[in-house]
Amino acid sequence: MPAPQDGSASPQGAKALVKSYGCQMNVYDATRMTDLLAKEGYGQAAVEEDADLVVLNTCHIREKAAEKIYSELGKLAVTKRERAQAGRDFKIVVAGCVAQAEGVEVLRRQRAVDLVVGPQSYHRLPELLSQAAQGRQLTDTDFAVEEKFRELPQPSRAQIRARGVSAFVTVQEGCDKFCSFCVVPYTRGAEISRSVEEVLAEARRLVESGVSEITLIGQNVNAYRGEDSGGIIWPLERLFEALSGMEGLHRLRYTTSHPVDMTQGLIDAHGALPKLMPFVHLPVQSGSDRVLKAMNRRHRAQDYLDIVQRLRAARPDIALSSDFIVGFPGETDADFEETLALIREVDFASTFSFKYSPRPGTPGAEREDQIDDEIMRERLAVLQALVESQRQAFNAATVGRTVDVLFEKPGRHEGQIAGKSPYMQAVHVDGPTEMIGGVVPVKIVVAGSNSLGGKISEGEGEDG
Ligand code: 5AD
Ligand code: SF4
Numbered sequence: 001m002p003a004p005q006d007g008s009a010s011p012q013g014a015k016a017l018v019k020s021y022g023c024q025m026n027v028y029d030a031t032r033m034t035d036l037l038a039k040e041g042y043g044q045a046a047v048e049e050d051a052d053l054v055v056l057n058t059c060h061i062r063e064k065a066a067e068k069i070y071s072e073l074g075k076l077a078v079t080k081r082e083r084a085q086a087g088r089d090f091k092i093v094v095a096g097c098v099a100q101a102e103g104v105e106v107l108r109r110q111r112a113v114d115l116v117v118g119p120q121s122y123h124r125l126p127e128l129l130s131q132a133a134q135g136r137q138l139t140d141t142d143f144a145v146e147e148k149f150r151e152l153p154q155p156s157r158a159q160i161r162a163r164g165v166s167a168f169v170t171v172q173e174g175c176d177k178f179c180s181f182c183v184v185p186y187t188r189g190a191e192i193s194r195s196v197e198e199v200l201a202e203a204r205r206l207v208e209s210g211v212s213e214i215t216l217i218g219q220n221v222n223a224y225r226g227e228d229s230g231g232i233i234w235p236l237e238r239l240f241e242a243l244s245g246m247e248g249l250h251r252l253r254y255t256t257s258h259p260v261d262m263t264q265g266l267i268d269a270h271g272a273l274p275k276l277m278p279f280v281h282l283p284v285q286s287g288s289d290r291v292l293k294a295m296n297r298r299h300r301a302q303d304y305l306d307i308v309q310r311l312r313a314a315r316p317d318i319a320l321s322s323d324f325i326v327g328f329p330g331e332t333d334a335d336f337e338e339t340l341a342l343i344r345e346v347d348f349a350s351t352f353s354f355k356y357s358p359r360p361g362t363p364g365a366e367r368e369d370q371i372d373d374e375i376m377r378e379r380l381a382v383l384q385a386l387v388e389s390q391r392q393a394f395n396a397a398t399v400g401r402t403v404d405v406l407f408e409k410p411g412r413h414e415g416q417i418a419g420k421s422p423y424m425q426a427v428h429v430d431g432p433t434e435m436i437g438g439v440v441p442v443k444i445v446v447a448g449s450n451s452l453g454g455k456i457s458e459g460e461g462e463d464g
Contacts, residue, residue, distance in 0.1 A: 022059025172218030287342030327376030
């Protein structure tokens with residue numbers, strides 16, 4: 001790659017590809033990195049073959065996620081060798097949580113990697129890249145979240161428009177909860193909230209460019225405590241109140257929440273703010289008090305059930321989603337039965353479930369009572385069969401109802417458009433692409449295994 005002539009980090013005509021793994025926070029960071037690289041003159045590559053620079057924005061939450069990165073890097077190393085033979089340069093950057101957790105180890109395991117940059121420092125990507133161009137592989141994994149928030153690159157209107165009608169806004173990052181299975185407090189650092197002004201300004205810019213749904217994101221989004229210009233601390237629901245007043249913004253969501261931060265104020269907001277969608281992702285992990293304690297979750301199963309009951313009192317149609325881990329060290333059959341009992345009691349619309357994966361450096365990994373993989377597999381299958389039947393039943397119950405759909409994109413088939421119900425269900429209808437970006441009442445006529453089919457309704461939607 002010839003050295004850049006114009007002070008930017010990119011060589012002439014170079015293209016970059018940022019690939020994201022894991023959570024929504026990474027999706028958000030990846031979009032920001034793409035914007036940042038665009039400012040440096042990098043075009044956007046759709047596939048690796050087209051790229052001169054590939055950034056892997058990595059996830060470290062489970063072993064499988066981390067190992068996937070190393071196999072991906074193996075393939076990129078081959079590409080790099082082939083490019084070198086053809087006299088072309090190819091740069092490989094590892095960003096995100098694997099970069100943070102494993103740092104210099106990444107450089108050791110894969111010599112083709114040019115740069116390792118942690119999630120708190122990607123705003124310095126151009127500067128770090130030009131240092132790496134001088135032959136240095138450097139690791140930058142200092143915790144500097146505040147600095148990152150201050151320097152987040154802002155996308156242009158055209159970039160926002162190209163991305164569509166639904167957008168994420170980071171309001172909070174990091175976690176102080178230290179669940180005993182989880183690497184996030186180590187990879188993302190302590191909880192920190194973005195200021196109210198920054199959040200509202202970013203939301204305003206998005207809405208002005210055509211975004212009609214905003215999801216506020218954070219590892220512990222409901223722990224949000226952002227300061228306004230007068231030094232007043234706002235909880236999450238106050239952001240929702242302010243955002244509710246923005247014309248053109250139709251839908252508000254948030255993810256991911258922790259049960260201990262589920263305040264009555266936030267629960268009440270679900271009853272008071274029609275734009276706040278009736279869907280909450282609230283991970284519980286286990287239904288056994290013994291396991292919850294061992295996981296350091298700081299609440300009992302009954303506390304979770306109480307929250308669900310209060311959410312339903314505030315907004316009777318609210319749909320619930322959760323994460324589950326099976327096979328945490330010491331989990332007995334009886335503990336697992338309690339998880340199934342909780343699932344039966346709540347009745348979830350959608351869920352994510354995982355086998356426990358011991359993560360180096362977490363207390364769970366040190367325990368001697370690790371569960372056999374075979375048992376974990378069996379429990380996972382039982383749990384997934386149960387939640388799958390609940391998901392199907394939830395979707396089937398939507399048939400015959402008229403629900404508001406925010407159309408996001410053309411559907412898979414000619415003449416179709418696709419979007420989301422208030423409850424995060426994928427919905428497709430026959431309709432004109434002009435409807436994309438709008439919220440339209442749709443009568444649901446059929447529930448497929450992964451999406452609902454509907455007809456655009458002539459009358460008003462029953463769900464406001
Ligand atoms: N093993 C398995 N699942 C995990 N999760 C987090 N850490 C682990 C782990 N070590 C799951 C939790 C969390 C979700 C994002 O990933 O369920 O809520
Ligand atoms: Fe991990 Fe627990 Fe923090 Fe969630 S709350 S990010 S599971 S430590």
